Amino acid sequence: MRNTIEYQDLIWVDINEPTLEDVEYLRNNFRLHPLTLKTIIPAIHHPDLEIFRNYIFIILHHPDSGEKENMEIQELDIIAGKNYLITSHYKVISPLNSIFEECLKSEKLKEDYLKRGVGYLLFVILKKFLREKLTKIDEVEREIDLVQNEIFLGKEKETVRKISLLKTKTLAHWRVVEPQRIIFDSLKSVAPKLLGQDFKHHYFVLLRINHEIEDALRNSKETIESLERTNHILVTLRLDEVIKILTIFSAIILPLNLLASIWGMNTGLPLANTAFGFWLIILIMLATLSATIIYFKFRKWF
Numbered sequence: 001m002r003n004t005i006e007y008q009d010l011i012w013v014d015i016n017e018p019t020l021e022d023v024e025y026l027r028n029n030f031r032l033h034p035l036t037l038k039t040i041i042p043a044i045h046h047p048d049l050e051i052f053r054n055y056i057f058i059i060l061h062h063p064d065s066g067e068k069e070n071m072e073i074q075e076l077d078i079i080a081g082k083n084y085l086i087t088s089h090y091k092v093i094s095p096l097n098s099i100f101e102e103c104l105k106s107e108k109l110k111e112d113y114l115k116r117g118v119g120y121l122l123f124v125i126l127k128k129f130l131r132e133k134l135t136k137i138d139e140v141e142r143e144i145d146l147v148q149n150e151i152f153l154g155k156e157k158e159t160v161r162k163i164s165l166l167k168t169k170t171l172a173h174w175r176v177v178e179p180q181r182i183i184f185d186s187l188k189s190v191a192p193k194l195l196g197q198d199f200k201h202h203y204f205v206l207l208r209i210n211h212e213i214e215d216a217l218r219n220s221k222e223t224i225e226s227l228e229r230t231n232h233i234l235v236t237l238r239l240d241e242v243i244k245i246l247t248i249f250s251a252i253i254l255p256l257n258l259l260a261s262i263w264g265m266n267t268g269l270p271l272a273n274t275a276f277g278f279w280l281i282i283l284i285m286l287a288t289l290s291a292t293i294i295y296f297k298f299r300k301w302f
Contacts, residue, residue: 005103007114012121014100015088022088030084040088043075047180051190055081058183061176062093062129063136073176076129080122080195087125095128119195123202126187130209133177137216140169144223151227156235163228170220177213184210248296255288 002022005012015022023037036050036057048059058078074093079086087096103110113121147162184207192200259281 003100005100005110005114007110010083010085010114010118010121012085012100012103012114013087014096015086016092017090018088026079026086030079030081030086032079036079040077043090045073045075047183049183049186049190051194054194055079056187056190056194058187060129060180060183062095062133063172063176064094073172078122078125080118080191082118082195085118085121085125093129095132096125099125099128116198117196119191119199120202122191122195123199123206126184126206127209130206130213133173133213134209134216137173137213137220140166140173140220141216141223144220144227147227148223151231151234156231156238159227159231160235163224163231166220167224167228170217170224174217174221177210177217181210181214252289252292252296255292256285259285259288 001016002025003014003016005014013026018040020041023040026032026040027037031054033052036052039048039057039059044059045061046059047061048057050057056079058080060076060078062074062076064072064074072091074091075089076093076096077086077088079088089096099113103113113124143162143166147159147166150162151159184203188200188203188207191203192198
């Protein structure tokens with residue numbers, strides 16, 4: 001689906017789920033290099049920045065989980081020329097869609113975004129794009145705080161699953177953000193040359209936000225790893241306690257089993273044929289049990 005927004009001599013073309021027909025439209029209406037047209041379909045799984053004589057071609061990725069636990073990586077292709085901006089994606093990308101919808105619904109916002117040219121419009125889109133990522137990472141950090149508060153409540157098994165999900169989310173974000181560092185680092189020098197020197201500071205802002213995202217992800221990653229180690233220690237300690245109790249119980253029962261086995265043999269053992277033999281054997285077993293427990297208490301084994 002293809003939608004356009006026009007303001008004076010500037011045009012913004014947004015393509016959702018690009019088709020060969022859309023590629024042909026771009027070929028006929030914009031002077032784009034054949035390599036660029038070939039890259040729009042199919043999806044590319046790595047970020048890229050290509051500089052041509054009259055435009056910049058950017059490939060970015062956006063992690064989005066929505067209501068799902070699994071993270072989905074969405075591609076966004078951006079072609080920025082002097083008087084046109086083309087955005088192409090295979091699924092709706094919320095930060096991009098929100099700006100496009102604002103331009104359609106409000107003439108004032110449309111003017112604010114487009115009147116300063118493609119350089120500013122591209123900056124607004126990328127800033128929204130990065131802020132959305134930062135918001136997602138903030139959500140992960142809030143989930144980390146909840147897990148951190150629950151970790152000593154005796155819910156180690158549930159915590160293992162939550163930590164694994166958080167680790168998966170953080171790694172998915174990192175897989176997207178880390179390779180795109182070079183894109184924003186290059187944009188700060190490339191974009192102003194083509195789209196106007198007035199926006200040089202704007203693209204430094206984008207690089208700074210990207211650094212903030214990287215720092216937040218590193219902090220989240222380190223915190224999750226610490227929580228994972230702590231939870232593993234708690235699980236191990238709980239397991240050790242269970243094994244300790246079972247071992248003590250087995251050690252207490254072992255002498256009683258030995259005595260029962262000895263007097264269970266038909267070999268004319270003492271007390272076997274006396275009137276009170278059974279109760280005497282029971283008394284011996286109770287005495288042995290008491291002695292074993294007292295010895296374990298003395299050694300502070302429980």
